[in-house]
Amino acid sequence: MEEWSDGDWVVRQITGATSTKPYRCPGCDQLIQPGTPHVVAWPVDPRSFAGTGLDERRHWHTACWQARDRRRRR
Numbered sequence: 397m398e399e400w401s402d403g404d405w406v407v408r409q410i411t412g413a414t415s416t417k418p419y420r421c422p423g424c425d426q427l428i429q430p431g432t433p434h435v436v437a438w439p440v441d442p443r444s445f446a447g448t449g450l451d452e453r454r455h456w457h458t459a460c461w462q463a464r465d466r467r468r469r470r
């Protein structure tokens with residue numbers, strides 16, 4: 397679990413071997429190709445799931461996830 401400026405997030409490292417389909421990274425809006433190690437993150441706070449369900453889980457490039465906090469800070 398990681399603490400960020402917008403709350404606590406559960407973060408999982410995904411190895412390329414278990415990544416079998418492309419995901420769109422919300423950080424850069426580019427596809428994460430199958431076989432690419434990356435990060436899956438979702439909010440710990442269950443209220444964040446309202447209306448969205450488990451699809452709230454987001455797949456990020458590792459670098460985009462790490463740059464996320466800087467991007468959002470005003």
Ligand SMILES: [Zn+2]
Pocket residue numbers: 421422423424425426456457460
């Ligand atoms: Zn990205």
